[in-house]
Amino acid sequence: MKRVIKTQTEFEGRIYEEHVVIEGQGLEAWPQDASLKIVGQPQPRIDGAARVTGQAHYTYDIRLPGMLYGAILRSPHAHARLLAINTERARALPGVQLILTHENIPEIPWGNGQTRLLDTTLCYAGDEVACVVARDPDIARDALELIEVEYQQLPWVLDPLAALEPGEPQVYQRGDLEAGFKAADIVLERSFRTQTALHNCLETHGSVAYWEGDQLTVWDSTQHIFGVRQGLAAALGLSLNKVRVIKKYMGGGFGSKNRLGKYTVLAALAARRLGRPVQLMLSRKEENLAAGNRHATVQRLKLGAKRDGSLTAISLKAWAAVGAYGFAMAVGGPVRQLYRCANLRTEEYGVRTNTGPNSAFRAPGYVEGAFALESALDELAHELNIDPLELRLKNYTERDQIMDKPYSSKGLGQAYRRGAELIGWRKRGHTPAGAKLRRGFGMASQIWGGGGGPPAHALCKLNPDGTALVISGTQDLGTGTKTVLAQIAAEELGFPLEAISVEIGDTRGPYAPLSAGSMTVSSVGPAVRMAAHDARQQLLEVAAQLLETRPAELSIAEGYLIAPGGRRVALKELLADKLGQFIIIGRGARGPNPEDRRVNTFGAQFAEVEVDLDTGAVRVLRLVAVHESGRVINPLTIGSQIEGGIIQGLGFALLEGRVVDRNRGIVLNANLEDYKIPTMLDVPPINHEMIDLADTYANNLGAKGIGEPAIIPTAAAIANAVYDAIGVRLTELPLRRAAILQL
């Protein structure tokens, strides 16, 4: 029976009301004390061998018979009009097959109609101008240099505060702001700035496209195969059944691969025209110009508090530099959600600049917002002479204040306690005055969604030899999705993990949402459990008839059927021998979210740093992270996620930042030498633990996401530790040596 229901879902800090189709009977959540055998155990990745042998085929590795290679010509100017383009010399180069320009392709609108696939108005240095397809990538690049373009340069703007027309702000308000500030004993007003950060996924964005008749198949390095299918169909005027999108392995995404890219459409257009497969992968430089970024922000934050630390009012005005065609992320999210405060207003602007468009980047908005809020709170604590951790506990809330609902679970209190214990918060000392090497401790907290929701579907096929295949149209970015889904299916079926294969990343499978918002496990996982449950019920029905008993008399454990009296029957003997070739197909779908609870994830991180006043160098000595994301399904891979998030957070705090030349509007560090991501030697010991609570309201697993929560508080915790060490507040990220030396 299908039911259409209205449900609230949260995605990256914004709440949406949607109609969704629900099917099947809901399953009770595994209770906290359920004795699970495979879920909750550390399991190495089921696709580990493929990844360590070089056998895993990423989009970059696809090689098809007759495949050609594409390359994109990009605008060298921050803002320009294309007056003329001449491709004659390029076309004459042997090996060049095709050059696409605005003159020979259809007008395909792009970026909500802000531009076109290939436009004559170019809004940032890196905007797409033309696309060459050639027999060899070297030839394609040679050809780019032979294309002659005449540009007329136009005025441009880089600084969000200097931009002329900010868009309409997103405003949120509750309570009486003025009264709140009036009631305050202390009002603290600060400005913060965060930098533009580049994802630098190691696999660049790109696609391979080929046609068989009117059927288009695309391999894409994407976090959202169904989104790419829909976008491609719309761009090319195809129906959905004519487009198949595949993503087997991908070399990172971090939010930058959430959407259809121009390279995909260009590859598809060229492949159709040439009747051959076309691979179009961005270069590292292009990746840093045109594949998205974490938008820079300017935030003005005002806090009002009583002498005892309780917050009476918060207001935030934030500007996000979204680049040429980007959009503002929920920078105000932490302010709205993290602490109890009745009187509050956030006003957020997305500001167009002539730089590469932003995109989601691991907890977009929240990383930036948490830096400002948690820095300001830290300062408030010092002003009021209250311990920073006590101040946070003082303003703790058990209810979500936006929807006025209790949280489905909130383990932040435990996370604070455990984190403080692990870092030695209460025993932390102070560097004697006058010392050149200064130690400091800091902490920060995190809230994020990660509860996921419908729609998400899965199939579970049982083979007659007692093995199973789980199929869902979700994606594994490197997060370990496949392994977690296999664990869930194995647990529910009563099969060993080795008996489960998982096939994801193909739009021929059932629909699953984009892998973003830390919602893959919490959206797709429950659907997989339900599919496995359905398959198990069917299996028991079949087995009962073969064994002349009732399904209720049977159970399954370790891949064996347990018959009345405890007799173990191998599934293969029962099914394959008696029935031959046949399969059971179990179906599952994600159920609705709870009506009366708000599902969020929480965590706290602590940092110990050493600052050298002579060199300005900040050395992070230790990081502690304790998070609550519901039930832990795989402690091994969840640890990897946490470390990965923290290391990216550390890069954001200390190393990373896109540099744009003020005089020309050109990115100066579009490479991995000058754009500093953390290396092996930058990483301090990281001590992390999970508060392993089954969130039984959230979904039938009790699990929530972790990918994004882990990065949110890191930069703020480090910045607060630096303040503790040197006694001066740095309000701009990254924390620069130069800023420390100027003190």
Next chain:
Amino acid sequence: MATKTMPQDQAAAKNRPRGPQKCEIHLQVNGRTEKIWVEPRRTLLDALRLDLGLTGTKKVCDEGQCGACTVILDEQPVYACLTLAIECEGRPIETIEGLAQDGRLHPIQEAFIAQDALQCGFCTPGQIMSLKAFLAKNPRPSLAEIKRAVSGNLCRCGAYLRIAQAGLEAARRLAAEHKP
């Protein structure tokens, strides 16, 4: 002027000027000799990935900044994107595809899986090849030495702490294997 070389005359070919047109190059990859016909500007990385279909070695920056393309040439770890194929004539090259034998993983590969020393896996072949070259010379390394050995291999997913642990575990596994 291009000079045509005889396939059988490899030793002489080494010293003769060749290019700028395509020329024949013999690459000795994972113990087998392969013949390719490429321009002298062809990097070893592109020769492996495009001409030989060995896509296990990854291209990430193509300019010597990340280590993802690391292969072992004459027992030294090198960035394949900074090495021209033509320089490799007749020299032994080891790539990630050569590690597992008869379907049995190499101890370094096993250690990577056990320690979960990878997330997306895109940096992994490079990390493993760096470690392999390093452990061959330093069978009993300290953690700090391992870290330094792979400090030229970037990992955006942040698997660093586990990669270092996998290095230690691999050294242990290799030592156990070599015991009589």
